[in-house]
Amino acid sequence: MSIDSDKPPQQACTIDQVKKFIYENADQELDRAQLANMMGYSVPHFHRIFTAEVGESMTAYIRRVRLEHAATKLITGAVDLTQIAIAAGYQSQTAFGKAFKQYFSYTPNEFRKLRFISDLQKNLHTDPGETQMRLIPNLTFKGNCREALAFYAELFNGELGVFLPWDSETIARIPEATEEHVMNGSITISGQTVLGSDQFGEMYLPAGNISLMIEIENVTDAQTKFASLAEGGQIFMPFGETFWAEGYGFCMDRFGILWQINCIGSKGQSGQA
Numbered sequence: 001m002s003i004d005s006d007k008p009p010q011q012a013c014t015i016d017q018v019k020k021f022i023y024e025n026a027d028q029e030l031d032r033a034q035l036a037n038m039m040g041y042s043v044p045h046f047h048r049i050f051t052a053e054v055g056e057s058m059t060a061y062i063r064r065v066r067l068e069h070a071a072t073k074l075i076t077g078a079v080d081l082t083q084i085a086i087a088a089g090y091q092s093q094t095a096f097g098k099a100f101k102q103y104f105s106y107t108p109n110e111f112r113k114l115r116f117i118s119d120l121q122k123n124l125h126t127d128p129g130e131t132q133m134r135l136i137p138n139l140t141f142k143g144n145c146r147e148a149l150a151f152y153a154e155l156f157n158g159e160l161g162v163f164l165p166w167d168s169e170t171i172a173r174i175p176e177a178t179e180e181h182v183m184n185g186s187i188t189i190s191g192q193t194v195l196g197s198d199q200f201g202e203m204y205l206p207a208g209n210i211s212l213m214i215e216i217e218n219v220t221d222a223q224t225k226f227a228s229l230a231e232g233g234q235i236f237m238p239f240g241e242t243f244w245a246e247g248y249g250f251c252m253d254r255f256g257i258l259w260q261i262n263c264i265g266s267k268g269q270s271g272q273a
Helices: 015-024 032-038 043-054 058-075 081-087 093-104 108-114 145-155 168-173 219-230 265-269
Strands: 138-141 182-189 192-198 212-215 234-240 247-252 258-263
Touching (some): 015 032, 015 043, 015 168, 043 058, 058 081, 093 108, 145 219, 219 247, 219 258
Parallel strands (some): 138 192
Antiparallel strands (some): 182 192, 234 247
Protein backbone atom coordinates (compact mmCIF):
# COMPACT_ATOMS: atom_id res chain seq x y z
CA MET A 1 0.00 0.00 0.00
CA SER A 2 1.26 3.47 -0.86
CA ILE A 3 2.46 5.56 2.04
CA ASP A 4 0.19 8.36 0.81
CA SER A 5 -2.93 6.23 1.01
CA ASP A 6 -5.96 7.90 2.58
CA LYS A 7 -6.12 5.03 5.05
CA PRO A 8 -3.15 4.19 7.27
CA PRO A 9 -2.00 0.61 7.83
CA GLN A 10 -4.15 -1.27 10.33
CA GLN A 11 -1.33 -1.34 12.89
CA ALA A 12 -0.59 2.39 12.56
CA CYS A 13 -1.15 4.85 15.40
CA THR A 14 -4.19 7.11 15.56
CA ILE A 15 -4.06 10.91 15.68
CA ASP A 16 -4.89 10.77 19.40
CA GLN A 17 -1.94 8.44 20.01
CA VAL A 18 0.37 10.77 18.12
CA LYS A 19 -0.92 13.72 20.16
CA LYS A 20 -0.32 11.77 23.35
CA PHE A 21 3.22 10.95 22.19
CA ILE A 22 3.86 14.64 21.48
CA TYR A 23 2.47 15.65 24.86
CA GLU A 24 4.55 13.10 26.78
CA ASN A 25 7.75 13.93 24.84
CA ALA A 26 7.29 17.66 24.35
CA ASP A 27 10.56 18.39 26.15
CA GLN A 28 12.47 16.27 23.63
CA GLU A 29 13.34 17.00 20.01
CA LEU A 30 10.41 15.79 17.92
CA ASP A 31 11.20 14.42 14.46
CA ARG A 32 8.38 15.22 12.02
CA ALA A 33 9.27 12.23 9.85
CA GLN A 34 9.08 9.93 12.87
CA LEU A 35 5.66 11.30 13.80
CA ALA A 36 4.44 10.83 10.24
CA ASN A 37 5.81 7.31 10.17
CA MET A 38 3.83 6.47 13.31
CA MET A 39 0.70 6.80 11.19
CA GLY A 40 2.20 5.31 8.05
CA TYR A 41 2.02 8.54 6.08
CA SER A 42 4.51 10.73 4.27
CA VAL A 43 5.33 13.98 6.04
CA PRO A 44 3.25 16.23 3.70
CA HIS A 45 0.21 13.95 3.88
CA PHE A 46 0.57 13.60 7.65
CA HIS A 47 0.62 17.40 8.01
CA ARG A 48 -2.63 17.65 6.03
CA ILE A 49 -4.33 14.90 8.04
CA PHE A 50 -3.13 16.29 11.37
CA THR A 51 -4.31 19.82 10.60
CA ALA A 52 -7.72 18.60 9.41
CA GLU A 53 -8.26 16.40 12.49
CA VAL A 54 -6.82 18.63 15.21
CA GLY A 55 -7.79 22.04 13.86
CA GLU A 56 -4.26 23.44 13.98
CA SER A 57 -1.02 22.56 12.26
CA MET A 58 1.37 20.10 13.87
CA THR A 59 3.90 22.90 14.35
CA ALA A 60 1.32 25.10 16.10
CA TYR A 61 0.15 22.16 18.24
CA ILE A 62 3.70 21.31 19.38
CA ARG A 63 4.39 24.98 20.13
CA ARG A 64 1.20 25.25 22.19
CA VAL A 65 1.87 22.06 24.14
CA ARG A 66 5.42 23.15 24.92
CA LEU A 67 4.28 26.58 26.08
CA GLU A 68 1.60 25.00 28.29
CA HIS A 69 4.25 22.66 29.73
CA ALA A 70 6.43 25.68 30.40
CA ALA A 71 3.54 27.43 32.16
CA THR A 72 3.01 24.39 34.39
CA LYS A 73 6.69 24.41 35.33
CA LEU A 74 6.58 28.10 36.15
CA ILE A 75 3.71 27.75 38.59
CA THR A 76 5.02 24.58 40.20
CA GLY A 77 8.29 26.11 41.28
CA ALA A 78 10.78 25.50 38.46
CA VAL A 79 13.30 28.32 38.78
CA ASP A 80 15.71 27.95 35.86
CA LEU A 81 14.09 30.00 33.14
CA THR A 82 16.81 29.14 30.64
CA GLN A 83 16.15 25.41 30.98
CA ILE A 84 12.41 25.98 30.71
CA ALA A 85 12.97 27.98 27.52
CA ILE A 86 15.22 25.30 25.99
CA ALA A 87 12.75 22.53 26.87
CA ALA A 88 10.05 24.57 25.12
CA GLY A 89 12.17 24.65 21.96
CA TYR A 90 13.64 28.15 22.25
CA GLN A 91 17.34 28.93 22.21
CA SER A 92 17.06 32.17 24.15
CA GLN A 93 14.99 33.57 26.99
CA THR A 94 14.14 36.54 24.79
CA ALA A 95 12.52 34.43 22.08
CA PHE A 96 10.78 32.28 24.67
CA GLY A 97 9.52 35.31 26.57
CA LYS A 98 8.09 36.86 23.41
CA ALA A 99 6.27 33.66 22.40
CA PHE A 100 5.05 33.06 25.96
CA LYS A 101 3.62 36.57 26.30
CA GLN A 102 1.93 36.30 22.90
CA TYR A 103 0.16 33.11 24.01
CA PHE A 104 -0.57 33.85 27.71
CA SER A 105 -0.57 37.71 27.68
CA TYR A 106 2.03 37.68 30.46
CA THR A 107 5.81 37.43 30.52
CA PRO A 108 7.17 34.24 32.15
CA ASN A 109 8.16 36.16 35.29
CA GLU A 110 4.77 37.86 35.51
CA PHE A 111 3.06 34.51 35.01
CA ARG A 112 5.16 32.86 37.71
CA LYS A 113 3.80 35.42 40.17
CA LEU A 114 0.22 34.76 39.11
CA ARG A 115 0.19 31.14 40.34
CA PHE A 116 -3.03 30.32 38.50
CA ILE A 117 -5.35 32.92 39.98
CA SER A 118 -3.52 36.05 41.01
CA ASP A 119 -6.19 37.94 39.08
CA LEU A 120 -8.51 36.94 41.88
CA GLN A 121 -6.65 39.42 44.08
CA LYS A 122 -7.40 42.37 41.81
CA ASN A 123 -9.74 45.16 42.87
CA LEU A 124 -9.91 44.02 46.50
CA HIS A 125 -10.69 47.15 48.51
CA THR A 126 -10.94 46.42 52.22
CA ASP A 127 -10.44 48.29 55.45
CA PRO A 128 -7.01 48.07 57.10
CA GLY A 129 -6.74 44.90 59.12
CA GLU A 130 -9.76 43.30 57.45
CA THR A 131 -9.26 39.82 56.03
CA GLN A 132 -9.32 39.98 52.23
CA MET A 133 -11.77 37.53 50.72
CA ARG A 134 -13.52 37.14 47.42
CA LEU A 135 -16.10 34.54 46.48
CA ILE A 136 -15.07 32.87 43.19
CA PRO A 137 -17.29 30.35 41.37
CA ASN A 138 -15.31 27.26 40.27
CA LEU A 139 -17.11 25.17 37.65
CA THR A 140 -16.34 21.54 36.91
CA PHE A 141 -16.82 19.99 33.50
CA LYS A 142 -16.78 16.46 32.18
CA GLY A 143 -14.01 16.98 29.64
CA ASN A 144 -15.29 20.08 27.82
CA CYS A 145 -14.09 22.96 30.02
CA ARG A 146 -12.19 24.68 27.20
CA GLU A 147 -15.22 24.59 24.89
CA ALA A 148 -17.61 25.77 27.62
CA LEU A 149 -15.54 28.76 28.78
CA ALA A 150 -14.94 29.81 25.17
CA PHE A 151 -18.72 29.66 24.60
CA TYR A 152 -19.41 31.79 27.68
CA ALA A 153 -16.73 34.30 26.65
CA GLU A 154 -18.36 34.79 23.27
CA LEU A 155 -21.90 34.90 24.64
CA PHE A 156 -21.21 37.38 27.46
CA ASN A 157 -18.36 39.30 25.82
CA GLY A 158 -16.02 37.95 28.49
CA GLU A 159 -12.26 37.61 28.58
CA LEU A 160 -10.66 34.18 28.60
CA GLY A 161 -7.77 33.64 30.97
CA VAL A 162 -5.01 31.07 30.97
CA PHE A 163 -5.77 27.40 30.29
CA LEU A 164 -3.40 25.00 31.99
CA PRO A 165 -3.50 21.29 31.10
CA TRP A 166 -3.41 18.36 33.47
CA ASP A 167 0.12 17.15 34.17
CA SER A 168 1.52 13.91 32.74
CA GLU A 169 1.33 12.16 36.13
CA THR A 170 -2.42 12.77 36.35
CA ILE A 171 -2.91 11.71 32.73
CA ALA A 172 -1.05 8.46 33.39
CA ARG A 173 -3.13 7.81 36.50
CA ILE A 174 -6.58 8.68 35.11
CA PRO A 175 -7.52 6.84 31.88
CA GLU A 176 -10.09 9.47 30.84
CA ALA A 177 -7.66 12.38 31.12
CA THR A 178 -5.71 13.65 28.10
CA GLU A 179 -3.42 16.56 27.34
CA GLU A 180 -6.42 18.43 25.93
CA HIS A 181 -8.21 18.52 29.28
CA VAL A 182 -7.98 21.59 31.50
CA MET A 183 -6.62 21.51 35.03
CA ASN A 184 -7.33 25.19 35.56
CA GLY A 185 -8.94 27.77 33.30
CA SER A 186 -10.68 31.07 33.88
CA ILE A 187 -12.99 33.61 32.34
CA THR A 188 -13.84 37.14 33.45
CA ILE A 189 -17.35 38.48 32.81
CA SER A 190 -18.09 42.09 33.76
CA GLY A 191 -15.25 42.05 36.30
CA GLN A 192 -16.26 38.72 37.86
CA THR A 193 -13.78 35.88 37.52
CA VAL A 194 -15.09 32.33 37.12
CA LEU A 195 -12.75 29.35 37.24
CA GLY A 196 -13.23 26.04 35.47
CA SER A 197 -11.61 22.63 35.20
CA ASP A 198 -12.16 19.16 33.77
CA GLN A 199 -12.79 16.48 36.37
CA PHE A 200 -13.19 12.73 36.08
CA GLY A 201 -14.90 9.87 37.89
CA GLU A 202 -15.93 10.70 41.46
CA MET A 203 -14.22 14.09 41.19
CA TYR A 204 -16.86 15.25 38.68
CA LEU A 205 -19.89 16.58 40.56
CA PRO A 206 -22.96 17.79 38.59
CA ALA A 207 -24.18 21.32 39.24
CA GLY A 208 -26.75 20.24 41.83
CA ASN A 209 -28.07 23.19 43.83
CA ILE A 210 -25.52 25.75 42.62
CA SER A 211 -26.29 28.09 39.71
CA LEU A 212 -24.83 31.21 38.11
CA MET A 213 -27.08 34.25 37.91
CA ILE A 214 -26.58 37.02 35.37
CA GLU A 215 -28.40 40.35 35.64
CA ILE A 216 -28.87 41.91 32.19
CA GLU A 217 -30.31 45.40 31.64
CA ASN A 218 -31.98 44.85 28.26
CA VAL A 219 -34.82 42.32 28.20
CA THR A 220 -34.32 41.43 24.53
CA ASP A 221 -30.62 40.80 25.11
CA ALA A 222 -31.46 38.75 28.20
CA GLN A 223 -33.92 36.60 26.27
CA THR A 224 -31.41 36.03 23.46
CA LYS A 225 -28.68 34.96 25.87
CA PHE A 226 -31.08 32.68 27.73
CA ALA A 227 -32.03 30.98 24.46
CA SER A 228 -28.35 30.44 23.62
CA LEU A 229 -27.64 28.92 27.03
CA ALA A 230 -30.72 26.69 26.93
CA GLU A 231 -29.98 25.32 23.45
CA GLY A 232 -29.05 21.66 23.83
CA GLY A 233 -29.71 21.83 27.57
CA GLN A 234 -32.83 21.83 29.73
CA ILE A 235 -35.25 24.63 30.61
CA PHE A 236 -36.65 24.62 34.14
CA MET A 237 -38.44 27.97 33.91
CA PRO A 238 -38.99 29.50 30.45
CA PHE A 239 -37.84 33.08 30.02
CA GLY A 240 -40.73 35.45 30.67
CA GLU A 241 -42.14 38.24 32.79
CA THR A 242 -42.43 37.76 36.56
CA PHE A 243 -43.68 39.94 39.40
CA TRP A 244 -40.09 41.06 40.12
CA ALA A 245 -38.59 41.26 36.63
CA GLU A 246 -39.38 42.12 33.04
CA GLY A 247 -37.75 38.82 32.14
CA TYR A 248 -36.39 35.80 34.00
CA GLY A 249 -35.44 32.26 33.01
CA PHE A 250 -33.80 29.26 34.64
CA CYS A 251 -32.03 26.55 32.64
CA MET A 252 -29.18 24.06 32.48
CA ASP A 253 -26.85 24.47 29.52
CA ARG A 254 -25.42 21.65 27.42
CA PHE A 255 -22.34 21.56 29.64
CA GLY A 256 -24.37 20.77 32.76
CA ILE A 257 -24.12 24.26 34.32
CA LEU A 258 -27.23 25.88 35.84
CA TRP A 259 -28.02 29.47 34.83
CA GLN A 260 -30.51 32.10 35.97
CA ILE A 261 -30.93 35.01 33.57
CA ASN A 262 -32.65 38.01 35.12
CA CYS A 263 -33.70 41.40 33.73
CA ILE A 264 -35.38 43.60 36.34
CA GLY A 265 -35.88 46.41 33.86
CA SER A 266 -38.61 48.94 34.64
CA LYS A 267 -39.87 46.86 37.57
CA GLY A 268 -36.81 47.88 39.49
CA GLN A 269 -38.19 51.42 39.50
CA SER A 270 -41.45 50.52 41.20
CA GLY A 271 -41.99 52.31 44.50
CA GLN A 272 -39.49 55.04 43.65
CA ALA A 273 -40.49 58.71 43.84
